[in-house]
Amino acid sequence: MSRHIQTSLLDPTPRAPDGFRSLAIATQRGSTTLFASARDVRDDWCPERVPYAYGLHGTPTTLELAERIALLENANHCFITPGGQAALALVYFAFCASGDHVLVPESAYGPNKDLAHDLLARLGISVQTYDPMLGADIAALIRPNTRLIWCESPGSATMEVQDVPAIAAVAHEHGVVLALDNTYGSGVFFDAFAHGVDVSIQALTKYVGGHSDLLLGSVSTRSAAHYEALGQARSLLGMAVSPDDCSLALRGLQTLWVRLEHLQKSTLHIAQWLKTRPEVERVLHPALPDCPGHELWKRDFTGSSSVFSVVFATQMAGDLLLDFIDRLALFKIGFSWGGVTSLVAPHFNIDRDVRPYGDRLVRFNIGLEHVDDLIADLEQAFNANKKTKGEAQ
Ligand SMILES: *Cc1c(COP(=O)(O)O)cnc(C)c1O
Numbered sequence: 001m002s003r004h005i006q007t008s009l010l011d012p013t014p015r016a017p018d019g020f021r022s023l024a025i026a027t028q029r030g031s032t033t034l035f036a037s038a039r040d041v042r043d044d045w046c047p048e049r050v051p052y053a054y055g056l057h058g059t060p061t062t063l064e065l066a067e068r069i070a071l072l073e074n075a076n077h078c079f080i081t082p083g084g085q086a087a088l089a090l091v092y093f094a095f096c097a098s099g100d101h102v103l104v105p106e107s108a109y110g111p112n113k114d115l116a117h118d119l120l121a122r123l124g125i126s127v128q129t130y131d132p133m134l135g136a137d138i139a140a141l142i143r144p145n146t147r148l149i150w151c152e153s154p155g156s157a158t159m160e161v162q163d164v165p166a167i168a169a170v171a172h173e174h175g176v177v178l179a180l181d182n183t184y185g186s187g188v189f190f191d192a193f194a195h196g197v198d199v200s201i202q203a204l205t206k207y208v209g210g211h212s213d214l215l216l217g218s219v220s221t222r223s224a225a226h227y228e229a230l231g232q233a234r235s236l237l238g239m240a241v242s243p244d245d246c247s248l249a250l251r252g253l254q255t256l257w258v259r260l261e262h263l264q265k266s267t268l269h270i271a272q273w274l275k276t277r278p279e280v281e282r283v284l285h286p287a288l289p290d291c292p293g294h295e296l297w298k299r300d301f302t303g304s305s306s307v308f309s310v311v312f313a314t315q316m317a318g319d320l321l322l323d324f325i326d327r328l329a330l331f332k333i334g335f336s337w338g339g340v341t342s343l344v345a346p347h348f349n350i351d352r353d354v355r356p357y358g359d360r361l362v363r364f365n366i367g368l369e370h371v372d373d374l375i376a377d378l379e380q381a382f383n384a385n386k387k388t389k390g391e392a393q
Contacts, residue, residue, distance in 0.1 A: 025064060027247040031055040045235035046228075057235065061243040065250050066218070069208070072253070073187040073200055075220035077227040079234050080241045084183060084203020087217030088112045091179050091199055092148070094226070094233040098124035100147040105132035105162065106352055107155020109181060113351070131354045133292055135163035139170045146174065151197070152181035153190070154293070157347045157363055158355060159284040159309055161293025164300065168196025177226070183207075186338075188260055189303040193222055199230075206338030207305065210252040210259055213339075214245045259340075259368070263306035266374070267366040271308050273375055279382055281360070282311040292355065306366045307337045309347065311357050318359045322346060325362065327381040330369055337365035342374055 017026070033052040035041050044050040045057045052058070058066070062080055070078035081087040092115070096102060104116055106129045116127035130141055132155050149171050153162035164180065171178040179199040182192050186207040192200035202208065204216040219234075221227055271285040282290040285308035286297040297304070312321055325333060331344040343365040349358060366374065 025061065025247060025250050027243050028059040028061045029055075029243050030059045033059070045231045056238060056240045059243050061250070062241055062246045065216075065246040065253075068250065068253055069187070069202070069204070069218045070220055072256075073182070073202075073218075073220045074191060074193055075200065076222045076224075077230075078218055078220040079230055079239075080204075080246060081217040081219060081234070081239050082241055083215040084109075084181075084201065084205055084217040085111050085115070086239055087201040087203070087219045088181065089115060090219055090230060090234055090237065090239060091201060092116070092120060092125070093237060094229040095148050095177050095179075096120070096125045097147075099145060100125050101143050101145045102127045102147060103130050103138065103141055103149045104128070105130055105150060105152055105155055105160075106354060107132040107158050107160045108150060108152045109156045109183075110350070112150070112152075112181070132158075132160040132162050133354075135166035136170055138167050139173075142170065142174050142176065146176050148177045148179060150179050150181065152183075154184055154286045154291070154297070157309055157350055157361065158352060158357070159286060159291050160355075161286050161291065161297040161301075163293075163296055164192075164195045164197065168198075171198075172196070184305055184307065185301060185303075186256065186260065186305065188256065189301050189305060191302075192220075195300060198223060199226055204249050204252075205336060207256060207260060208249050208252050209338070210256065211248075211339050212336065212341060214248050216241060216245055216249050260303070260305060262368065263366060264303050266368075266371045267306045267308065268304065269371050270364070270366055270374055270378075274310055274378070277382065279313055279316050280310055281313045284309040284311065305338075307363065309361055309363045312360045312362065314360070316360065318348075321360065321362060324381050327384050328377055329380075330374055330377040331364070337363075339365075340368040342367040342369055 033055060042050050044053050047058055047063055066078040066080050081090055104113055104127055120127055151162050151164050151167055153164055168178045177198050180192050180197040182200045183203045183206050200220045202218045204218055219230055271283050274280050275283045284291045287304040325344055328344060331342045334343055337343055345363050347361045347363050
């Protein structure tokens with residue numbers, strides 16, 4: 001039977017890729033993914049049971065990214081989520097129910113705590129923050145209904161390095177799931193599962209994406225039971241990801257190692273230079289002794305990355321510091337990090353009961369610019385500060 005042109009144009013039979021080989025990973029889109037016959041129809045999120053049931057559960061591109069993140073983190077399973085924050089949310093929804101108790105370090109990524117105290121509180125899940133420098137002493141905070149403990153090491157903005165193995169031992173003794181936000185080390189500088197973690201999440205937005213142009217997250221685990229719980233929750237929450245974004249993340253993965261190696265060197269160089277400045281009181285970089293948990297970093301990490309914070313001297317506090325930031329030209333002002341561009345953002349009066357730094361805390365992310373140019377930029381911003389002060393007197 002001859003068809004109309006409209007029908008022929010819509011025929012969903014693409015040119016078969018047989019015989020075509022390329023180094024690029026194909027971007028395979030699809031909401032509907034076809035079954036071979038009526039008897040094959042099954043709605044199941046698990047690609048080991050039904051390879052392609054629906055685009056939400058995965059296309060070859062999104063599953064390829066999941067597989068490579070699992071390889072990177074030394075996990076057995078990985079889910080890709082729409083962002084790092086979605087990855088955090090997925091862990092709560094997979095493991096917690098009304099009446100459960102969760103422990104989150106005070107140094108956790110802000111929106112993780114906001115999610116916990118707002119949405120999860122409304123669902124009857126009680127979340128308690130703890131001092132990230134607690135190691136085995138976290139045992140005193142465990143209750144009969146404690147279900148999940150979060151670690152984030154180093155923590156956001158205040159950079160505390162946690163004793164993850166000690167906390168893991170306590171968690172396992174009490175049958176509690178230990179989840180880690182592993183974004184800082186990106187699976188390269190910290191081996192989560194070797195240190196006792198059950199579930200490791202990453203904001204792929206940061207180093208895996210690596211170019212400030214996508215939002216994605218990952219949740220990895222070694223446990224088959226956790227895999228089932230996470231897969232079920234991800235499917236019910238409809239956490240779909242774009243194959244186009246996943247293909248960008250796959251490209252980012254190819255240069256992850258060289259970028260991190262370079263960023264590690266530049267960042268240490270600049271952090272050490274800042275430490276010599278009279279305007280600076282402390283540099284919170286895990287590889288430098290000022291950072292709480294520095295000894296733990298030496299014990300457990302194989303490297304350091306591009307994000308760190310500076311506690312400025314009292315005479316630089318508040319407005320002077322904001323003016324200093326505004327004078328920087330190469331350092332751009334904005335959230336997130338891990339791309340090729342150097343960034344800076346004030347973190348004034350953030351929610352910290354232990355080790356508060358008031359209006360003197362600034363976070364830096366070092367990019368791939370030449371270090372000499374970055375230091376020259378910081379220097380001109382410091383010098384102009386002196387000049388303004390001089391004129392005012
Ligand atoms: C950025 C970040 C997230 C959230 O990632 P998004 O992809 O922006 O949602 C979570 N945890 C940490 C430690 C982060 O730095």
